[in-house]
């Protein structure tokens with residue numbers, strides 16, 4: 001091995017969805033980020049190696065239009081919208097490529113693939129350096145950074161640094177959780193491998209190997225397979241092929257993989273050769289060899305998220321993200337518990353805050369984490385673990401880490417610094433992160449001081465003034481005192497449409513931020529499941545989104561065009577310009593949307 005020394009501001013270990021969003025957020029805010037991912041592709045459980053689809057706070061079903069907009073914003077929305085437009089064919093490899101492309105484009109982000117973080121050096125309560133190894137090139141790296149962020153799922157970096165963590169299932173009494181076990185145990189959710197099959201125009205025989213398990217219909221009386229309306233579901237395999245939760249999902253991972261392969265081929269043999277489903281023309285196309293791991297370690301942080309926090313939607317002053325997926329528990333025995341349903345989804349009355357303190361170690365003071373390993377009880381984790389929630393937590397942690405570094409504040413001290421927390425929340429809002437109840441209070445946003453906002457036309461309750469309501473979505477799944485009523489968008493009556501922002505005194509202008517409607521009430525995620533995909537508008541931009549627009553400014557010299565955009569499909573657009581002095585008005589002209597016959601704009605920001 002050749003040893004190299006790397007220096008950066010931040011080390012992000014693990015390139016799953018949480019690690020990628022964390023690294024991108026920090027790098028875009030100017031931090032020098034080193035991202036180590038032990039596999040050859042990014043994406044973790046969402047990658048082509050495992051193929052889970054990303055879900056989040058809007059659960060399994062869409063909300064009503066202009067009623068409840070729960071889909072996550074920010075980086076994960078950027079990723080979902082790009083995938084929807086650029087991957088209509090739903091190739092699993094293209095999510096790997098898209099994440100790689102986003103990382104590669106960031107000048108502040110150094111990506112190390114096939115590189116495993118294996119140890120850490122701690123002095124005086126701080127991680128000083130981590131060691132990573134890349135066996136494929138016989139290289140080792142000593143990585144010196146100021147802040148270390150563990151997004152490995154299993155928590156390898158933190159464990160090597162001696163950070164405290166939890167495992168297994170807590171008892172009801174430990175944290176007063178009604179959904180917890182009567183007695184604590186060491187069991188976890190199990191792991192799964194997926195398969196994909198394809199229908200051919202001729203019969204496709206299948207003979208199971210002798211080591212495959214044998215199943216009967218009785219084994220699957222509570223497990224859906226071959227359901228009509230889901231194209232048999234054979235194109236995406238079954239998430240309920242789950243096993244290993246009674247073992248150590250880390251140390252026994254190889255054994256779990258072998259057993260999952262035996263189970264998967266046994267299930268396939270049953271469906272094809274012994275069930276009532278006519279799968280005669282279907283054949284296996286792909287089978288995963290890397291078990292998707294649902295649960296292993298959870299770190300102990302400055303706060304431990306519990307069932308109570310979720311059920312009451314308790315407000316946290318240091319919120320950096322939100323969740324909303326049901327508390328989704330599974331029997332650890334997986335398919336070996338045929339008399340228990342494969343999952344029980346305890347639906348939540350509200351979406352809920354995730355505080356930064358759940359992502360800051362109770363151990364080393366410069367250790368943070370994001371993803372399934374954050375500080376939560378087993379019950380709270382059963383909701384926070386889904387990938388869109390991991391993504392917004394990742395963006396929140398990356399943002400917090402980058403802003404804290406600017407003023408040399410240690411991660412352990414961020415939450416107590418009210419001014420810094422306010423800046424972090426405002427940055428997240430500026431980058432289209434949603435935080436319950438947090439409005440735009442950015443003193444530098446000149447739209448907030450504008451004298452007048454007018455439009456060529458507007459619909460009832462959707463006046464142009466709404467673009468500075470401070471909020472950019474409608475959320476009703478909240479306790480009444482946390483709701484922010486209103487449509488929070490300007491909606492014109494027709495197209496073309498113009499919106500004009502006018503100031504009393506001329507202002508300087510060098511940046512304009514726009515937030516467009518992308519139908520956050522709908523489901524949208526790359527999925528190999530045909531039935532699930534039919535619930536979305538996949539393979540195209542979302543119809544609400546402004547497609548073609550122009551920005552112009554008025555100065556003493558009259559009106560001038562700044563930028564003209566065609567074929568937009570993104571929700572957040574930021575335009576930077578060489579500084580212009582003495583602007584008296586900004587005009588947004590929308591000439592086309594991607595489907596609707598009118599313009600919808602949620603927020604416009606202007607910076608000098």
Ligand SMILES: Cc1cc2nc3c(=O)[nH]c(=O)nc-3n(C[C@H](O)[C@H](O)[C@H](O)COP(=O)(O)OP(=O)(O)OC[C@H]3O[C@@H](n4cnc5c(N)ncnc54)[C@H](O)[C@@H]3O)c2cc1C
Nearest residue numbers: 014016018038044045055117153192292293294371372387
């Ligand atoms: C079978 C299954 C079904 C699921 N279903 C869904 C679903 O439908 N929708 C959904 O949203 N969520 C689902 N989940 C949950 C979700 O996939 C996980 O909770 C989520 O992937 C966690 O994200 P993460 O970024 O924390 O971890 P991961 O996705 O596991 O990513 C962590 C990454 O870090 C890498 N890594 C590990 N150790 C190191 C190291 N030492 N150095 C460098 N890199 C390292 C890993 O290779 C991995 O790529 C499911 C999970 C499983 C297993």
